[in-house]
Amino acid sequence: MDMIVKAEAVTKTYLMGKRSLTVLNGVSVGIRPGETVAVIGPSGAGKSTLLHALGGLDQPTTGEVWFKGQSLYRLSPEERTMIRARHVGFVFQSYHLLPELDVVENVMLPTMAIRGMRRERAKTLERAEHLLDTVGLSDRLRHTPLELSGGEQQRVALARALMNEPELVLADEPTGNLDSVTGEHILKCLFGLTRERRHTLVLVTHNNEIAARCDRVIRMKDGRVEE
């Protein structure tokens, strides 16, 4: 079956003065549509870097990333941004909410990048409120991020990632900073909302039990995939 996203011999090297640091060292992985894939491995293995590369956020030094048959980094930055806005939802390790916007506005943010959706404000507002209800935040709609706990902020970030019904959801340790009850709630939402719609999910985690709940596990070490 065709892959939704595919990394081909991807490397990422940072130049640090005279020395260079290779954090991805020839990574080839393919993700099938509808799959739930965990990425595990020690800190510094390159998990976040790979996730960003797959989502069009971080250009590899060499190699190629294919998203639905298009070579992501051969597109213009504008074209890449449009693909991201339409098809990819990110949940970051730190939540990346905009402090000056309230909860609903943060969740609606991805729709702003897409022309046409701006005009359908009533519909997007309804969807944002529905998602916030799903993650248990219907009584926090007009709070700003600073008025929320960490777990609540992560739930807002999750709702925002799903706002455009992305075919591909990339989640970087979405429960890393949360207590186990809140973490479980986030995971239920994440698995529930993606599997229900047959969206593809790539999830970075340090937790083997969470990895075991995915269809497949990719193990990384020292910038390589171990299989």
Ligand SMILES: Nc1ncnc2c1ncn2[C@@H]1O[C@H](COP(=O)(O)OP(=O)(O)OP(=O)(O)O)[C@@H](O)[C@H]1O
């Ligand atoms: N902008 C940068 N410049 C130089 N080195 C960087 C940069 N960004 C990341 N690195 C290095 O790349 C390596 C891989 O980072 P990455 O964030 O992908 O690791 P990770 O597997 O996600 O780790 P963790 O589990 O701690 O989140 C790290 O050793 C990090 O120091």
Ligand SMILES: [Mg+2]
């Ligand atoms: Mg990381």
